[in-house]
Amino acid sequence: MNDHWILHDSHQAFFRKPFGAVPCRQRISIRISLQGKKEEILQIILRLWDHQEGERKIPMVLCHTAHDQKSYETEISAPAAPGLLWYYFIITTREGIYFYGNNQNQTGGVGQIYLHEPPSYQITVYKEGATIPHWFASAVMYQIFPDRFYNGCENGEILNPKTNAYIYPDWNAPPAYIRDEKTGRIRQYDFFGGNLQGILKKLPYLKSLGIDVIYLNPVFESPSNHRYDTANYKKIDPMLGDNEFFRLLCAKAREQGISIILDGVFSHTGSDSIYFNKEGNYPELGAYQSKDSPYYPWYRFIQYPDVYECWWGIDTLPNVHEMEPSYQNFIIHQKDSVINYWMGMGVKGWRLDVADELPGAFIKALRKRIKENDPDALLIGEVWEDASRKTSYGELREYLLGEELDSVMNYPFRNILLDFMLGRKDSFETHGALMSLYENYPLHHFYAAMNLIGSHDVPRILTLLGEAPDEILLTKEEREHYKLSTEQKKKAVARLKMLSLLQMTFPGVPCIYYGDEAGVEGYNDPLNRRTYPWGQEDQELLEWYRKIISFRHRYDALTTGEWISLPLHQDVYGYLRRIANHQDVLGQKKENSSILVLINRNLHHSVSLSFDASAWGHQPWKDLLADDKETLVVDGLLHIALKPLEGKIMVQQP
Known part of the structure; x- marks a missing residue:
């Protein structure tokens, strides 16, 4: 009606x-x-x-x-x-x-x-009194896919190459799955040789960028390059290094003010693992080999031993029964549990892979153990929808009610802003979608959401912003070698500057997917997992990221200040971030300031705006992206002109 x-x-x-x-x-x-x-x-x-x-x-x-x-x-x-x-x-x-x-x-x-x-x-x-570690709301994250970041060995030596591994001779080659032509199954995993030494050597780079938290894709022993098929939860994959080197990495990162978060893959293991041992590569008696195995109760066999529950029907990823006491003891409860072991090594938290595949009771127990190790440690969940009302397997999930997750991967944030930047939704629809998250999430969770625009599970952001052809229209070879044209790249970079400006100034914790800041392109997996282009970075884009991250670190209003959404024109979206009365939204004492963020997503047309800013004070506004050029408030109105694909970040201090 x-x-x-x-x-x-x-x-x-x-x-x-x-x-x-x-x-x-x-x-x-x-x-x-x-x-x-x-x-x-x-x-x-x-x-x-x-x-x-x-x-x-x-x-x-x-x-x-x-x-x-x-x-x-x-x-x-x-x-x-x-x-x-x-x-x-x-x-x-x-x-x-x-x-x-x-x-x-x-x-x-x-x-x-x-x-x-x-x-x-x-x-x-x-839950009354629920909160999250306050330090996290002010952080900037960086996600690393370890094999593709940097090889820290002298002369490019490959650490402990796996049997039957394909090692690329060229660091800049496009990654490709090597599959059996008849079955389509992966018959050989490909590796570039990135390792923990490489991450250690690049800590100064990450510090110069302004990074506070490194989120590592899986690092435990595994037959694959992605390592989501865990073989041994208590052993660093030998191609990455060893456990003691990981301890050193955590310590050296901590000296730089950088925390490390691990990927926790607890809904399934690998079939080629100590625990299942389908291939017989481990001396332990695996669940596949015998019902007498101590790991047999972990798995759900339908017809022993060859028919069993597995993740999304992939038989190399047998599902575990997370509520099985022996499994929970191994991962969570016993003195030398997986959680206790790695947090003792210096880990500051965990990102839960496929959180909606894990029972709520398991997540609560996991969080409790993490907080017992370190009250300021984090538990982040992979959730692709509004986490306040996520339903999976017919059950309304509980993630943000006070005893579960500290943060979630904010894919809705990514999707909303992509829709705006690519012209699929206007500013007013963008406002409505973001306000829905703001309304549904407890305030402390809204300010701790992991705000990503790229990850290992989605196409590279530049490829999307450059409006590359739909990958289903291209052959495998065409996808591997596709590069944006000069004009497409120019448009994509300009759009990414606007999108990252919003990411770095929005409530929540921005997370950079390695290489996005350097101009990496690529379609879906495996092409979104290309190597970092050391020596071939887009320097303009890299300096832009350094600049906007420095703004975030400089002004408390951009991390824990009040957020007021401002849909001012169909092509212009922005918001006010503000700290008044020397107190931020989390109840901490901070310096007063107001910051106005606006972007014009239109590719061809400028937009001039005049709007009432009297409620925010009458002092001049300084444009941080234009050498602190001042704009005056005249008769309570602020007059701003935005060129095509231009953004402004303007600060007003009492």
Whole structure:
């Protein structure tokens, strides 16, 4: 229905207070307004639902009358246990019954009138006192795929090459899976020889870039180059180094102010592993070899030994039974558990591979053990959707309620901004999608989300921003050798500058996928896992990253300041970041400042804006990207012109 005589806007304090996610037992004021409708209102009901109390219907009372507008309100208490609370409105009149609920995009804010049961508004209810390590909200992350980053051995020597491994003679060659022509199975893994020595040698580079956290793709022993098929959870892959060198790397990184986070692959192991030992390459008795193996209870066999549950049907990745006590003891509980062992080596946290494949109880136990080792350590989950309401295998998952994850990989952030940059959604739709995350995530989680624009599981960002042809239209050879044209590359780099400007100034923790800052291109796996182009970096792009990361480190407002979304024009999106009264959103004392970030995504046209900035103060605004050029506030208005694909980051200090 397009009739707007009913209004509820969950983003405005008048209609719902407090905004967004709330702790357990929080009192919440909810209002709805009716305007211009002459028919008699008989009753307005707030329909609530949660897992604890089920359905409740609460009558709303008239609280405010002005002209032809009437507002009704009620006050409720959030449930005593964490979970999701849902609501919509039922309006009964002389003429009939109307429903008012969330809009069809389910992004919160202004809703919609329906003649049937509508989609509900969401309130996330989290554990009282829940928080995340405050240091993380101010960090910048860097993701490394170890085989492809840097070989630190003298003369390019390859450490302990695996039997049947293919070693590329050229560091800059395109990676390619070597498959059996008949079955399509990988018959030989390819390696470039990146190792832990290489990461150690490049710590000064990462420090100069402004990196605080390194997230390493798997480093444990494995037959593959990606190492998601773990063979030994307590051994560094020999092609990368050894356990003592890893301890040294953690210590040297810590001296540079850099923390290291490991990839935890706990939903499955490799079939060629100590634990399963399908290939018979290990002296231990594996689950595949005998039911008497101590590892046999870890796996789910359907028809022993050749038919078993495996990850996405890939038989080299047998699934484990995470709730099996012996498995949990090995990974989490015993004194020399995997978690305890590596955190004793200096690891600052873990990124959980395929978090939605892990039972909630397993994640909670894992987090508890991590925090017992180090209260400031992190647990990050791989979640591709809105993590507050993620459903997998028919179950609503609990990730952000206070006893689970500290952070999640923010793929929604990436998708929203890509849609904007590529013209698929305008600024107002972008605002709505980002506000949905802001509303649904507990504030401390919103400010700790791992904000990525590239990873090992998606095409390289430059390839997407340069509008390369869809890879399904190209042959394997064409994909391997595809390079953006000069014009495409120019456009892609200009877009990446705008996208990374948003990434480095948005609430949450920006994560750079190795090589994105240097101009690496590539389609999906394996081409998104090309080597870092040492000596052939895009220096313009690299210096841009250094500059915007330095801004993030210089101004507290860009890390833990208030965030006010500003969709000012269909092609211009931005926001205000602000610290007022010397306190940031996490309750820490910080220096007051206001920073305005704006980008024009239009490829061809400039945009001139004039908008009311009086509420933010009357001092001049300095453009950090234009030698601190000042723009004055005139009669409360700020006048800004943005060229095509131009961004501004403007600071105002009292």
